[in-house]
Amino acid sequence: MKYTTLLVTGLLAGVLFPGTFQASLFAQDNPEALALLEKVDNNQSSQSRIFESSMTIHGRRSDRTLTSKSWSKGEDSALTEYLSPASEAGTKMLKLGDNLWIYTPAADRTIQISGHMLRQSVMGSDLSYEDFMDDRKLTELYHAGTLVQDTLRDTRVMVVELIAKVNDVAYPRQKMWVDAQKYVPLRQEMYARSGQLLKRIDLYDVKRIHNRWFPTRMVYKDMLKTGGGTEFRIESIVFDADIPAYLLSKAGLR
């Protein structure tokens, strides 16, 4: 009788206040899912890192590849310098906390990007500035919900649903397919609050680097854009490296 009453109340609440019901479902983390998420965070987070990458944007008319070098420290500071093609070489993006600046030698100007501009595509790719900026741990941003076993690309995975527990997050809901042995996401689907699928990331080529598993190839697909997606490759990466302080300051932009 007690369970029936609870079920009816829950369903009623779900119908009348769907968001509340959903939030209440995830108000507390599923302990198993949370443990999984912590392991994912351990693989992805570091004190600092320096990496070189290439980004291939599969447009409707042609493909375009950009290479860059990035330095990041903790969750708040990161600098990316584009190395090629020639038209983009020397362009730098600096993130300090919630602020983002871009320096371009073509105009010799440092421009701050803020507000709705942060949701715009970077270089015509399927990544937004917000995607580039948010480097916080998953456990800080999301409640971990239901956990289901599945298989993806012949790999045993755990599928976990994530609901945002903070407001300043680009995607209020996520669904993540995590390698059950290496604790690395192999696929992520990002949803709007309405439930619309906004972005999908498929992660490949998981390698053992400095005692952690790390995916070195990611294919981003903005589901609201036409085009063939954006392929992001980590060419080389060093974790917990020393980064000079000036590099992650506005002085480092020029």
Place this chain on the structure above:
Amino acid sequence: MKNFIFKGILRDKGRSLLPVIVVSLGALLTVFLYSWVTGVLGDSIEMSSNFEGGDVKVMTKAYAAESNQFPNDLALLHVETLLEELEKVFPEIDWAPRIRFGALADFPDSLGETRGQGPVAGWAVDLLSENSRERERFNLPAAIVRGQVPEKRKEVLLSEELAARFDVNPGDSFTLFGTTMEGGFSFVNFVIAGTVRFGTTGLDRGAVLMDLEDARSAFAMEDAAGEILGFLPEIHYDDRRAQEIVTRFNDRFGQYTENSGEDPEFSPVMLTLSQQEGMAQILVYSQAISAMLIVLFVAAMSIVLWNAGLLGGLRRYTEFGVRIALGESKGHIYGSLIWEALIIGALGSVLGTAIGVALVFIFSARGFDFSGFMQNATILIPGVVRPAVTPVIYYIGFIPGVFSMVLGNMLAGTGIYKRETSRLFNELDV
């Protein structure tokens, strides 16, 4: 008889003054309302044509499908070759390649740091060529508030509202942050040559107008254009003519891209103004509203003036009795009545049309500024509206003025034939 009647009308003011005034007012109102409705709706369509759609517009199929987002990555390529072909096939049309874009205008402080920034809607048109008519289409230099029309590369016009919001003046520079055709960053510094106010709120909020070659250089769009607009020689948009051009274009250019080997998605497609997003409804709506308003008003004025003629005829019931009694034939009386109505109608219509046309010219030059009521408008509506000067205004006032007056008198005059001489003395209380 005509001279006699004409002299009678001029000398007997009691008989002619009021009818002439009534007819004049009716003709004046008809002329002005017609001109007003045509002007307001015509201005909106003309503005849309000049700023947005041309009379016809050529884009790639892919661009046309998302044209409201200005997807320059889907723009037309090899534009010079395409323009040569277009000019050969349609020499009567003035072709204008353009680039539309959305970007961020960043205004620096004295140290070069961001002082303020805001989104802008950009128009890149041929501003610098000597024979270009684009300046005229954007109403330059009349739309300039401060400064001047750009005279060299890297000079742009900024909307006065945007310039005021960020406290910038002609001579100041700013950085335009946009996206190249390939999707890369585009940062280009421009100098503000002048500020403009086009009189349409949606546009005046944040427009940047620059030369086409500057945009091509900024957005890596050499020999490319988002759209090529075609302007027919006619002053007002003619949908039937535009449709003919589109049919000829499709016959001729349907195979264009297949021959060039490019993806059919990027083949050129031509749309008339009425086929462009949202315009079909606006055109049908404006034509229907315009026709309905004019027919209703002309009909209403006709009834008023017909009634005036009718009353005028009835008022002279006794006079007609006396004239019959004196031996004047009924046909002659009826004929003189119609002639009188014709002369009064013509005099009133000429007077009303003259005053109406004069008012139309005055207000057409001055315009009515309604921009204060359209602060939040996002569509292309002119803030300053003007009555239109068209050939129709010279004769439309005669429809209610002459025809209704004559019809009213003809109807009232039928009573003349019902009068019987034997009963006249009784009726006249003689």
